[in-house]
Amino acid sequence: MSPPAAVEPQDQGVSNGAPATLEPLTVGSVPARRAKTKVPTGVAAASSSDMFKSAACSTKPKAKRFDHLLSIESRGRKGSSLKQAAQYLKKPGLISLGGGLPSCEYFPFESISMKIPTPPHFSEKETIETGKVVTSAKYDIRDGKSDLDLEVSLNYGQSIGAAPLVRWVTEHTEIVHNPPYSDWQCSLSVGSTSSWEIALRMFCERGDYILTEEYTFATALEAAISLGVRAAACKMDDQGLLPESLDEVMSNWDATARGARKPHLLYIVPSGQNPTGSTHGAQRRKDIYKVAQKHDIFIVEDEPYYFLQMQPYKGAGAAPDAPPSSHDEFLKTLIPSYLNIDVDGRVLRLESFSKVISPGSRVGWVVGSEQIVERYIRHSECSTQTASGMAQIILYKLLDESWGHAGYFDWLINLRMEYTNRRNKMLEACEKYLPKSIASWNPPAAGMFHWIKIDWRQHPGFREGKDHAAIEDSIFKAAIEEGALVSVGSWFVADHSIPETDMFFRATYAAAPGDKIDEAIRRIGVALRAEFKLE
Amino acid sequence: MSPPAAVEPQDQGVSNGAPATLEPLTVGSVPARRAKTKVPTGVAAASSSDMFKSAACSTKPKAKRFDHLLSIESRGRKGSSLKQAAQYLKKPGLISLGGGLPSCEYFPFESISMKIPTPPHFSEKETIETGKVVTSAKYDIRDGKSDLDLEVSLNYGQSIGAAPLVRWVTEHTEIVHNPPYSDWQCSLSVGSTSSWEIALRMFCERGDYILTEEYTFATALEAAISLGVRAAACKMDDQGLLPESLDEVMSNWDATARGARKPHLLYIVPSGQNPTGSTHGAQRRKDIYKVAQKHDIFIVEDEPYYFLQMQPYKGAGAAPDAPPSSHDEFLKTLIPSYLNIDVDGRVLRLESFSKVISPGSRVGWVVGSEQIVERYIRHSECSTQTASGMAQIILYKLLDESWGHAGYFDWLINLRMEYTNRRNKMLEACEKYLPKSIASWNPPAAGMFHWIKIDWRQHPGFREGKDHAAIEDSIFKAAIEEGALVSVGSWFVADHSIPETDMFFRATYAAAPGDKIDEAIRRIGVALRAEFKLE
Structure with missing residues (x-):
């Protein structure tokens, strides 16, 4: 369906005599970046996006802090006391009788396999004919066959996710969004409904208002209402939220009449919004971001439909434009995300596989500043814990080991045309x-x-x-x-x-x-x- | 390792001339019970434990209501407005442009397979030699091959879980615990850490105390503390919580000194408690339950280790007793759960596969009264949504289609000996x-x-x-x-x-x-x- 990736091999930030180029990560430069940091492969191994970002990221300014917008609950969260034992596990020869992890010999799965399409032959018919079966066996890491296996993914894991999948989402995020501040982080989630509920609890108290578009995703509203949080609705046009209306709602906020303090959390679905189908244009996003800065609003951008941006509609009977001719061209067709223009670190982006791979994975991820994502992870540790390891290994085999970033972009271009x-x-x-x-x-x-x-x-x-x-x-x-x-x-x-x-x-x-x-x-x-x- | 199940075929509650026997469900009577109710197989099909319980359940009294113990948040939760459209989907010939579910043709998996042990040959070595590969293909339901497939499990699902897995956990619950009231329900969870956090939010306000044992599971404590909920500790002996200490803490509660109302939520890990390894004996459980009734305490029993009850220890060098000779005998070795003695419906039982199948599934389930489980499901709908469908299909293929209840009990007997x-x-x-x-x-x-x-x-x-x-x-x-x-x-x-x-x-x-x-x-x-x- 789409042509092979325009590979652009280039090293990044490596000191081999020449000065570092400090280009943001591209599909082509992923292998060079990966060669520099070994991905952690142990059971419940710790990881962070910092291990996987290009050197270009560190040259940017840091995000602002948003302590003053966090809820009492979120501010008060502490780290896990049991984690302090982990520091000793590095001692050579140490035998741990510490953590209550079951032994992998009692996981009743020798292997898990899946039959998946080979890019660019994505249809169900083609998958039957040219798809391939990929397998994760229990001891693939030990046997040098993979960076993730069943021994690891079927055991307890870190809330942030299995390191090889954290690497993949970090790379994807830099390639597609390249946030303008240095200390952004990714964490896997158990899906964006959960991420939104966690965000509500991180930023709101009972009785607060949030800012939304006048028509918005019903489940997002219900999550808020269940926590005693109400919606202050802003007007929309065919590009969704009107910045003037957002400004007006905030400028004229009457705390007494509303019975609540001024809101500081904006919920938006900027691309293909549910239910209106509206998409914030590039200029609209800049205008809304400016209003958010003016009133110190934190933005949650819930973006399940980002990659369902389509070819322009040319009228009945007109054939759609040809698909983007390269991954670069494809990425250029996408309207820059709020994450991409977020110089302050006031955006938490909710990423989802539900509309582009499978809603049943219940695996998504969030991107935001280190401060905000750290609070998110602390929250997850005492609630959702982590995304299903069974789903993580399946997604890892598909997205990283089989397709890679190039194959995934082929898939997304195919979806775009469909x-x-x-x-x-x-x-x-x-x-x-x-x-x-x-x-x-x-x-x-x-x-x-x-x-x-x-x-x-x-x-x-x-x-x-x-x-x-x-x-x-x-x-x-x-x-x-x-x-x-x-x-x-x-x-x-x-x-x-x-x-x-x-x-x-x-x-x-x-x-x-x-x-x-x-x-x-x-x-x-x-x-x-x-x-x-x-x- | 263990002998084949003592099959006891008997019909239950069927009016074939003879009066209904109204025996609780057993491994042997599962097929007859299943023959009476077709399991729902559609995408996001609704289901409930009531579809799968034996007729014996309905002869029992109903659970008490616990509205007065629920939090403001939980009492205020409403159902989803979008669900009201579901009633119309039954109309013959209706074309739905209603729900925003992606089409399964865009799930990039033709099949998912796993290699698993054949009971009773459970070791890793035996699995390689005699294990079998089972496969879930995308359209197994359409093709009459299974009650669950990828078309369903990779799409959105109900918070309660996929109906065939709800059936399995319901049957398992009745076979093992047979609660003494009629209107008990099961719902899948995304793991017991999440279930406990949901229970805290269902029963507590910030500033409240909960009741715990003096040493208790650190993550459970951290979840409570993060919500501003403190622990009132009760004394333990080698059987865990002392009922006299629980009674004393409650009877002498000084709201002014504590700065909080009397607690009404007790958290316990009754079998093989983390960290003390203590197990409440059968009489101990009755005594604690009586104190809970006296002070109107709601009990959360977190039971990941229930099936890690072991053979008696006979001293150094002594060989362990022979394994239970039948599933019946195995079940008789297990100390009755709090769920089993819960005549009031004041117990929420948290079930986990983490210690007996794989922590990485992030699939568990809860059992409690209809009122409590309904609130639990409403909570899930706006947060965790549902357990990963990828994990659900894997567990379904293993536990239901391959092993069945008999094979699972064989597995658990094997684990017991290990x-x-x-x-x-x-x-x-x-x-x-x-x-x-x-x-x-x-x-x-x-x-x-x-x-x-x-x-x-x-x-x-x-x-x-x-x-x-x-x-x-x-x-x-x-x-x-x-x-x-x-x-x-x-x-x-x-x-x-x-x-x-x-x-x-x-x-x-x-x-x-x-x-x-x-x-x-x-x-x-x-x-x-x-x-x-x-x-």
Whole structure:
């Protein structure tokens, strides 16, 4: 699907007589960087992104500290007392009767294998034909066959994750995002729902407000509400959050009327937002970041759809642009992340494999400043502990040992084209079947969601005095009656104290195949015409 | 290692003319029970233990409610608004553009396989020779080959877990524990550290006390302390928690002096406790439960070592008793759990695969009353979400499809004998090498830990005015100097405001092989003699 990586071999920061080039890491320079630091391979071996970043990182200024924004809970967390014993384990010949780790001879797995596609032959059919079986055996490390095996991944591990996977996510982060401060760190997570909940507990007290877009991810809202944290909603347009609205909410904050101090935590899904499908443009991101600096707001960017940025939509019937011709070109198509423009270290980025590999892995990672990620790891040690080692070994075999960064970018380019096709199918169906007099939309530039605006005031019920909720429900049920299920906008409203003026329905093109998307949108068209008594 | 299961085929609660026998589930009656309820197999299919319990369960009284003990956070949790759409998915022919689930064609795994031992040939050597490779392919459910496959387990799932694994843990729970009330439920967890943290947040407010044993699991303590929850320590003997001490702490609670309301949450590791290795006997459990009823205490029983209950220790050189001759006999050797005697539903049991299969799975489960487990699931939905589907499919293939309950009990009997041997090696080494004039111990009946008491007042430093901490550290360092690492008792002290009168060291026999255990204990003996200037 995509051409092989444009390999750019270059050494980085090595003192071999010549001055260090101090280029940020690229796909091509990964092998040279790896040659410099042996990855730790012991059971529960400690590691950190610092072991795997290029020398270019250390030339940057350090992140600011955000102690004043942390919660009582997070500030009070201490390290584990048992970890103090670990320092003695390095003594040669020492026999440890210290840690309560089970012996690997009692793990009832000799090996775990998986059949996976060989880049760039990614389809299910091609995987059957040209895929390969890769195997992790229990003692691959001892036998010199791998940096990670079942002896390690099936035992207890560090919260940060197994070192070889920490290396992979660190390298990926530098290649794609290259944060502008030096002391950034990665830690594996058990998925972004968990990471967001931990972030809420790290930054908020019960009774606080957070800042969100007026429509936002329902589970993120529910996590906040469960902790007694409310959402202060900011206005959006087709690029999502409006910086002027964020500034206004903060500048005019009335602590007495709100019954809460000024918020300091902003939750955003900048690319292909759930539910609106909106994507913050590059300039929009800079503008929002400036407002965050002005009001000292800490940003959580939840980015499961970042690599579902698609080819531009050129109208019904138009073939999509050719795929990016190299990994460099692919990376250039991506809108720079908040992490990439975060000179202060005021962003915690939540990374996920759910939309690009498998939601069932329950492995993701977070990136942020050393201070923030250290607090995150302390939190994990006493709660989620660490991502499943079974999932970690599977992802490691796939992403590092089999595909490498180059193969993963091939995979992502392939996904980009697949989602572009799906998105186009949905937009073409909408143009074909939906009554334009009452239905309107913007082509989504990323993600899985199409957000359809309905001019509900034209609904016959409106003249009869039916309210927004009743008409939304009537349309929702009419679509189901015709055999199509969509989500209603009101499920995603951040602040129910603000009456909804517009009406939206969310349709995903991720799950159903192309012909089903066409048929479902046709049915929705029928339902809308009947509801609005059109034609 | 163990004989085949004594199969007892019998139907349960089926109305085939004869009255229902209403026997609790046994290994033998599982197939008949399964024939009555088809396990849900869809993506993120809902399930509950009620689908899988025997009819005998429903004849029992319901659990009490514990609303008055729940935290503000837990009481306030609501269900997910998006879940309301799920009810419509049953409509025939409906096309869903509702849920944001990725299409399984983009999961880059055609299959996942594992090589596992065939019961009863469990050793690593036997696994290489007679083990078998089992495979989960992406579309096994569609192809009629399995109740769980990659299409389902690699996608999003319910917090309770994949239905076929919920079935397995429910059956296991009824076979082993058979709770005395009707409305018990199981939910998968992401491991017991997470479950304990969730329980703390479900039952405690910042500033509260919990009840613990005077020495307890350090990570459990750290989780509590991080949330601003302190430990009220109760005295122990060689069977762990003393019910009289628990009663005394509760009866004499001075809210003003403590600066906190009376506690209502008790944390215990009843079998092979970490760090003391103590195991609550059957009568001890009844006595503690009575005190819990008297003071309306809710009990969290954290039981990773339950199946590491060992054969009795008969003294140095004595061969261990023969293994249990049947699964029934094996189950009879196990001390009844708190869950088994919990007539009120005031116990949340934390189950773990960490010490019996693999800590790296990060899959466990909890058992409790419907009310408590429902709150647990609501909490999970907005935090950990669910256990890794990759780990779930691996455990399902091993525990259900390959071994079944019978094979798992064979495995556990095998582990019991292995740990018995390890424990015996350590005790024999202690008898051989440790100076009895200052070192004493009780043979652990379960778990991984040996708890060695040292008469620190005989240490030369004591006469010179050295305190407990200094002498403990001196012995700890002397052992390291000789090449043996153990854990010091003070790392596990629940309440540091109470001065330690005794001194202990914890040695595990789980990690090191037999000859290393012997050598390590010899080194500790040398260190002790030198420290105490003996001989």
